[in-house]
Amino acid sequence: DKTDNKIEPETFTSAQKERINELLLPGEKIPFSNEPSKFKEIESELVNKRRNDFKQMYENDREEQIAKLERTISQFFVDKGFIEIKAPIIIDIDSVKKMGIDTDHKLSKQIFYLDNKHCLRPMLAPGLYQWLKNFDKILPDPIKIFEIGPCYRKESEGSQHLEEFTMFNFCQMGSGANRENLLNHIDDLLKHLNIDYKIIDDNCHVYGETIDIVHGDLELSSAVVGPVPIDMNWGIDKTWIGAGLGLERLLKVKHGYKNIKRASKSHSYYNGISTNL
Amino acid sequence: DKTDNKIEPETFTSAQKERINELLLPGEKIPFSNEPSKFKEIESELVNKRRNDFKQMYENDREEQIAKLERTISQFFVDKGFIEIKAPIIIDIDSVKKMGIDTDHKLSKQIFYLDNKHCLRPMLAPGLYQWLKNFDKILPDPIKIFEIGPCYRKESEGSQHLEEFTMFNFCQMGSGANRENLLNHIDDLLKHLNIDYKIIDDNCHVYGETIDIVHGDLELSSAVVGPVPIDMNWGIDKTWIGAGLGLERLLKVKHGYKNIKRASKSHSYYNGISTNL
Ligand SMILES: Nc1ncnc2c1ncn2[C@@H]1O[C@H](COP(=O)(O)OP(=O)(O)OP(=O)(O)O)[C@@H](O)[C@H]1O
Ligand SMILES: Nc1ncnc2c1ncn2[C@@H]1O[C@H](COP(=O)(O)OP(=O)(O)OP(=O)(O)O)[C@@H](O)[C@H]1O
Ligand SMILES: [Mg+2]
Ligand SMILES: [Mg+2]
Ligand SMILES: [Mg+2]
Ligand SMILES: [Mg+2]
Numbered sequence: 261d262k263t264d265n266k267i268e269p270e271t272f273t274s275a276q277k278e279r280i281n282e283l284l285l286p287g288e289k290i291p292f293s294n295e296p297s298k299f300k301e302i303e304s305e306l307v308n309k310r311r312n313d314f315k316q317m318y319e320n321d322r323e324e325q326i327a328k329l330e331r332t333i334s335q336f337f338v339d340k341g342f343i344e345i346k347a348p349i350i351i352d353i354d355s356v357k358k359m360g361i362d363t364d365h366k367l368s369k370q371i372f373y374l375d376n377k378h379c380l381r382p383m384l385a386p387g388l389y390q391w392l393k394n395f396d397k398i399l400p401d402p403i404k405i406f407e408i409g410p411c412y413r414k415e416s417e418g419s420q421h422l423e424e425f426t427m428f429n430f431c432q433m434g435s436g437a438n439r440e441n442l443l444n445h446i447d448d449l450l451k452h453l454n455i456d457y458k459i460i461d462d463n464c465h466v467y468g469e470t471i472d473i474v475h476g477d478l479e480l481s482s483a484v485v486g487p488v489p490i491d492m493n494w495g496i497d498k499t500w501i502g503a504g505l506g507l508e509r510l511l512k513v514k515h516g517y518k519n520i521k522r523a524s525k526s527h528s529y530y531n532g533i534s535t536n537l
Numbered sequence: 538d539k540t541d542n543k544i545e546p547e548t549f550t551s552a553q554k555e556r557i558n559e560l561l562l563p564g565e566k567i568p569f570s571n572e573p574s575k576f577k578e579i580e581s582e583l584v585n586k587r588r589n590d591f592k593q594m595y596e597n598d599r600e601e602q603i604a605k606l607e608r609t610i611s612q613f614f615v616d617k618g619f620i621e622i623k624a625p626i627i628i629d630i631d632s633v634k635k636m637g638i639d640t641d642h643k644l645s646k647q648i649f650y651l652d653n654k655h656c657l658r659p660m661l662a663p664g665l666y667q668w669l670k671n672f673d674k675i676l677p678d679p680i681k682i683f684e685i686g687p688c689y690r691k692e693s694e695g696s697q698h699l700e701e702f703t704m705f706n707f708c709q710m711g712s713g714a715n716r717e718n719l720l721n722h723i724d725d726l727l728k729h730l731n732i733d734y735k736i737i738d739d740n741c742h743v744y745g746e747t748i749d750i751v752h753g754d755l756e757l758s759s760a761v762v763g764p765v766p767i768d769m770n771w772g773i774d775k776t777w778i779g780a781g782l783g784l785e786r787l788l789k790v791k792h793g794y795k796n797i798k799r800a801s802k803s804h805s806y807y808n809g810i811s812t813n814l
Contacts, residue, residue: 314675317620323611324621331608334600343599346802348701349626349687350649372627372651380651390804394812398591410626410687424625525623527667535671 269296279303282534283310286516307537314533325515325523325531326426329453329507330408333428336452340445342404342430343395347387349410350378355386358493365465370413372423380412383504384429385466389494392433396498402434408507419519420478422508431502439471439485442501446473446483449505455480455513466490473503475513481505546573556580559811560587563793584814591810602792602800602808603703606730606784607685610705613729617722619681619707620672624664626687627655632663635770642742647690649700657689660781661706662743666771669710673775679711685784696796697755699785708779716748716762719778723750723760726782732757732790743767750780752790758782 272280276299280290283306291305292298334344353371356379361367372380381387384407395403408428415421430445443459450457450473457480462472467488473481483503491497511523515532522532529535549557553576557567560583568582569575611621630648633656638645649657658664661684672680685705692698707722720736727734727750734757739749744765750758760780768774788800792809799809806812 311675314672315677318676322615322618322620324623326623327611327621331611334604334608338599341599343595344601344604346601346603347804348802350689350701374649374651387804394804394807395591398588398812398814399595400592412627424627525625527624527671530671535675537675 269299272296272299280306281518282536283307285313285532286518310533310537314530314537317531317533325511326507326525329511330426330428332453333449333507334406334408336449337406337430340404340448342406342432343399345388345391345405345407346409347381347384347391347407349381349412350374351381351386353377353379356382358389358490359383359386360466360490360493367413367466370415372412372414382413383411384409384427385502385504388429388431388502389491389496392431392500393495396433396496402432402436404430404432406430419521420509420512422520422524424525426507427504428507429502429504431500433486433496433498433500437486437499437501439501442471442483442485442503445501446481446503450480453510453514455510471503473505478509478513480509480513546576549573549576557583558795559813560584562590562809563795587810587814591807591814594808594810602788603784603802606788607703607705609730610726610784611683611685613726614683614707617681617725619683619709620676622665622668622682622684623686624661624668624684626658626689627651628658628663630654630656633659635666635767636660636663637743637767637770644690644743647692649689649691659690660688661686661704662779662781665706665708665779666768666773669708669777670772673710673773679709679713681707681709683707696798697786697789699797699801701802703784704781705784706779706781708777710763710773710775710777714763714776714778716778719748719760719762719780722778723758723780727757730787730791732787748780750782755786755790757786757790 280302290302292302338344356371367382371382388405388407391405392403406429408426410424411427412424415423455475457473457475460472460474462470464470464482467484471483472479473483481503486500508520508523512520517523517532522529527535557579560580567579569579615621633648644659648659665682665684668682669680683706685703687701688704689701692700732752734750734752737749737751739747741747741759744761748760749756750760758780763777785797785800789797794800794809799806804812
């Protein structure tokens with residue numbers, strides 16, 4: 261029976277819930293058996309835990325999660341015989357057109373324009389098409405290249421989308437460019453990162469038939485077996501396979517983040533741990 | 538005596554010179570003892586050499602030079618106890634103002650604006666100032682952080698400047714924030730990369746007194762011993778040291794490139810080797 265006449269709160273307020281979620285790590289149980297009346301103690305317990313996490317990290321593991329994942333994937337694909345590419349992030353608007361993304365296409369409304377000639381790349385494909393062309397007469401068959409780097413898309417907010425995200429895209433042109441190899445490359449990587457996935461056949465405006473790699477309801481990657489009509493815009497006349505994956509989405513799945521913001525380049529979290537302590 | 542009446546060219550045409558320079562590696566001698574009449578042979582000899590270089594590289598070392606240098610520097614500074622940061626590349630224009638860069642400052646005319654609120658970061662300092670603030674009450678003294686990533690400045694062309702370049706910036710706040718440690722950190726790194734340098738005391742609008750690290754006439758870095766007036770715009774009240782270095786400039790010196798374009802993210806060169814073969 262309640263001796264004092266303070267009314268015991270039945271549930272947490274939404275602000276309290278938000279604060280607790282901000283401080284919680286994925287899968288962590290709320291201390292003090294989740295008692296609404298104990299919010300103050302719960303909050304300070306979680307703040308102390310997070311402070312310790314930061315001290316630990318500062319002492320033992322000072323690598324940033326996106327950069328670390330980029331290093332893991334680059335190493336993995338260099339070892340698989342793919343050559344590492346770094347193409348410009350500012351691209352000509354023509355390149356977007358050469359991807360077959362005309363004004364009525366959804367993606368064209370997502371572009372960050374810099375001026376009437378340039379924009380921030382919404383994907384890595386334009387740069388990679390050019391490198392396939394550059395290397396076509398130089399490197400022995402098959403030509404295997406990849407890039408990891410920032411891409412930009414205007415997105416109506418959501419827990420699965422970022423306006424600045426990091427894309428990994430690999431492609432192979434010439435012999436071995438078939439569906440089986442494509443899926444093998446993807447399987448090699450996702451096994452290496454131990455991320456589960458399903459394969460769903462889909463299609464999209466740019467490439468037509470695509471293979472989507474999903475984890476639950478989250479798309480991890482779209483993959484394509486060429487040739488496709490826009491190849492000729494790039495002077496590519498050999499068959500190819502390729503796939504684009506979002507690193508923040510891989511991290512979201514790997515660490516069980518509820519919102520992709522925890523995997524993003526933001527000031528609110530470091531390696532998924534709230535800085536609001 | 539010249540039996541046929543073909544007039545022997547005295548010197549290479551400027552187009553021929555440009556083509557030869559494009560194909561030459563730094564320090565490489567022009568084959569056929571540099572004979573203008575032998576341009577065709579010289580060109581095909583150099584093209585074959587570059588093709589072999591690419592085949593070698595594709596077989597043995599598929600790492601891209603900027604990415605590789607980034608990995609080397611990140612590893613080096615993580616091992617020195619610095620925590621790796623990745624901050625957004627699109628920043629608020631306010632952040633540029635909080636750097637004390639007002640409209641009549643040279644740097645303000647170099648900004649790539651996205652809209653009236655956002656621009657591409659011209660430097661890493663704004664993000665790092667925020668992270669020093671984020672970590673100030675969380676991490677034990679001293680707070681040591683660094684970032685490597687793209688920066689954007691409109692530049693009148695030149696052999697030392699790129700509009701999209703890669704900056705490395707480290708800073709230390711709290712104890713040990715003195716000139717001697719600053720120069721030690723820089724010396725550690727440049728020794729590790731075996732790049733020679735000189736120290737020149739300079740000053741700039743943003744920070745006032747700066748220490749420039751130069752190699753010949755090329756500025757490799759500007760370094761600062763805080764505190765400086767703009768600290769208060771960021772809520773920073775402890776002393777600090779920091780320095781920004783351009784990766785493409787480090788590569789230019791390391792490999793003896795005549796033009797920084799060879800170190801840049803362009804389609805004309807891969808790891809300093811012309812793709813125009
Ligand atoms: N805004 C975004 N934020 C984070 N990752 C993204 C974003 N857009 C795309 N990606 C990642 O890039 C991969 C390849 O890009 P693609 O163009 O196929 O995305 P998409 O089909 O538009 O994805 P979605 O349907 O989720 O918007 C996606 O599978 C996803 O992993
Ligand atoms: N446009 C550029 N292209 C490549 N590297 C650059 C460029 N601007 C600056 N850097 C590199 O970033 C470092 C720190 O930036 P800082 O603002 O001090 O450059 P800066 O003083 O404007 O250099 P400069 O006088 O050569 O233009 C420089 O020492 C240089 O190594
Ligand atoms: Mg989308
Ligand atoms: Mg898709
Ligand atoms: Mg300058
Ligand atoms: Mg300078």
